[in-house]
Amino acid sequence: MNLYAYAIIDSTGGVEESIRGLLGAPVYTIPYRDIGIVVSDLKAQAQIKNEESVLKHEEVVEALMDRFTVLPMKSYTIFDKKEELLLKVKEHYEDFTENLDRVHNKHEFGIKIIWAGNVIRERIALAHKNENAPAGPGQPGAKFMKEKFEKYKIDKEFEEEADRCIAIVDGFLNRYVSEKKLEKLKTDNLLLSAVYLVDKEKRDDFKKAFKELKGSGGDLKYMISGPWPAYNFITLSRSGDGKSAATKGAQL
């Protein structure tokens, strides 16, 4: 019988017996020092690489979130036997406890914002076109540089405008968060793709601030998701083979 691992938690027990894992198997905790690894038994030949398993994995993690601080494991983290699992946990114990401390009582929220990037870029380009004289005959290198420089200025102005918008958005939310990761302009229209780590006590304030932001007018489109486990704020400093690695989520 194999062990399927769902998450590391800040407790050596106390997982509700009612939580069912993959293929309906009961979920339980294997303690290691002051932390626990939440697992369920899995037959060696079980076929679990499907969407249903991924959703079940997430469901278990979310159920654990209600009562514990959780470091979710990557889907399909399977161990042949308990000793192998404990050996891996022993290797990463300090990482796990550091991360558990960092994300203790905190949840992750995702914020995405779309703006009319294409329209804004066109507007900037038009303004530059009106202010620039058409390129006359000149040396080919200088002409090439002029064209490139015009594009560079448009890109720069576009990014500056994005920075200004993001600063306003972040200003609304920043006071309620412990950590954040902001990604600007993943596409021209996706102005901001952000994840915020929010203390449980400040969760309502954070959501209220988001509502205020959303209601403040403008042409932006908003999406909020969460609360989630702190997927994007878990960092393992060492991989299993001792090499340095930064890994999103707990991956043994």
Add this chain to the structure above:
Amino acid sequence: MTKKIETDSLEIFAGEMEKVKDALPKKIVANPENVEKGLAKLVLTLIDLIRKLMEKQAMRRVDAGSLTEEEVERVGETLMKLENKMKELKEIFGLKDEELNINLGPLGDLM
């Protein structure tokens, strides 16, 4: 616990996320049939990265006004030739602009 996604524009977000997914770099595939293309993709990605860095640096210097007219002409000609050569090489190996990228795992995309 309530846990959900809230938006008034789910379709628009789904469309935009689809674009992000499509922009993710593909793997460097190396097998006996296309090893040449796989290697070309890797090498051209690195050359293109260096070319873009050079171009950006040149633009910064133009922006700062630190290049003379002669220097602008010389740098421009170099960058233009480099860009044309890259176009030729991409055509030879049947590669598109969006294919010239590498996923660096947790560090994100190269470009």
